[in-house]
Amino acid sequence: MKNNRIRILYIDDEVHNLNAFRANFRRSYEIYTANSAAEGMQVLKGIEVHIIIADQKMPTTTGVEFFNEIKDLLPDPIRILLTGYTDVEDIIDAINKGHIFSYIKKPWDEHELFKTINNAYEIYSARKQLKEKVAELEKTNDELNRFIYSTSHDLRAPLMSVQGIINLSRLDQSLTDPQGYMNMIEVCITRLDSFIQKIIEYYRNSRLDLEYEKIDFEALINDCIDTFKHQNTTISFKVKIDQHVPFKGDFFRISVILNNLISNAVKYQKPEEAYPQVNLNVVVEPHKATIRIEDNGIGILSEHLSNIFKMFFRSKNNNKPGSGIGLYIVKEALSKIGGTISVDSRYGEGTQFEISIPNRNEFDS
Known part of the structure; x- marks a missing residue:
């Protein structure tokens, strides 16, 4: 007692x-x-x-x-x-x-002090309960994140096995698929695998410590373009890199940012566009790198611009498949490395993202 x-x-x-x-x-x-x-x-x-x-x-x-x-x-x-x-x-x-x-x-005064002590203890108890709830929520959130990551990681293995079986079936000349079911299965597998990879990116971004290393933007952006250009071979990529000073940053997070933005620029092109293009411009300065990614795709409705960085938000003005977490991951990754992002878009004309990333080479010198 x-x-x-x-x-x-x-x-x-x-x-x-x-x-x-x-x-x-x-x-x-x-x-x-x-x-x-x-x-x-x-x-x-x-x-x-x-x-x-x-x-x-x-x-x-x-x-x-x-x-x-x-x-x-x-x-x-x-x-x-x-x-x-x-x-x-x-x-x-x-x-x-x-x-x-x-x-x-x-x-x-005895009564005044008695009342003050009891009121103080009520605040103490409320703060303690809040702290315990926060700790409990953090533990639950941590366990949930670990579960999601583990599950997502494990799901990729059977998906790749199914993809392998589809590829083998195409090599077998005795099999026919007049209804195109194999292609439909492959599209579904690709979408699911893309979503799983986004979840893994989100988890790694939230967990991995910052690690700065020298970055060659020309090599990095060319690698990113090579990853996605096969999705639409008609797109013309125009790249301009102005990097005359060393740049140091978190390679993983910058790669995630560029991959998501370039992927979107490819995905959200207009089907009827005769000359689809994506322009990438990088300017590296002693204190920062500024990157602009511009496309002439379908654009974003003005009323949606304030929501595009929210988790699971998807614009209703297109029927393109997407997870709704790509731009959320971009914003979170930029927050981790102290960067910023802005967007300018005209519906039906295209979108431009501009990001600014601190150059850690200056801070280390």
């Missing part, structure tokens, strides 16, 4: 105040006392208290100074300041530096 009582540490250099406090409140609370800030610190090292009450005017250390000293080391206990003075500067100091819950004048 004693362990469930409110534990209070009262610090005051006047012994009769300590005795009076103990006499008045010992039946209601579990009381600990100290006649100096140093002695109070010793008590706190061995006992987890819920509320700390300290007198402002004490030798060597004031109540505000004591609270300021312990606020980072012991942020949970609720702090109450007692003083016989009504100095406004003391009050401001107590609030700003000591992060006190309440300021009470001496001599204290």
Whole structure:
């Protein structure tokens, strides 16, 4: 039963105040006392208290100074300041530096102090419950992310096996597929595999530590283009790289960003466009790299521009397949590396994304 009582540490250099406090409140609370800030610190090292009450005017250390000293080391206990003075500067100091819950004048009124202590404990309990809930949610979120990653990773193996079987069936001249079922299966497999890869990208972006290395944008962008240009061989890619200074950045996340943006530029072309094109322009400066990716595709409705970076958002103005998380991953990856992104789009004419990424080569020098 004693362990469930409110534990209070009262610090005051006047012994009769300590005795009076103990006499008045010992039946209601579990009381600990100290006649100096140093002695109070010793008590706190061995006992987890819920509320700390300290007198402002004490030798060597004031109540505000004591609270300021312990606020980072012991942020949970609720702090109450007692003083016989009504100095406004003391009050401001107590609030700003000591992060006190309440300021009470001496001599204290028993009923007022009793009410203040109970209110303080309610706040302590609410904060503790919130902290426990947050920890529980973080644990659940971590377990869910690990499960999703593990499941997504394991799903790719049977998908690739099915893809392999389809490829083998095409080599077998004795098999016919007049209805095109094999092609339909392959399209579904490709879509599912793309979605799984997006989930893996999301997980890795949220988990992997930042790792900076030198980046050759010409080589990186050409690799990205090679990955997606087969999806629409009629597209003309125009690349302009202006990199006269070294650039250092997180290769994985920059690759994810470029792959998603180039993939979208290829995917969302107009079927009727006679000259589909994607323009990529990179300018590397000592402090940043600016990358523009522009297409003459279907564009984005103006009312959708504010939502395109939200998870699972998909524009209703096209019937293109997509997971709805590609641009969300782009925004999250940029956030991780301190970058920014802007978009300008005209429906029916095309879209331009511009991203800015800090050059960590400058920070390391």
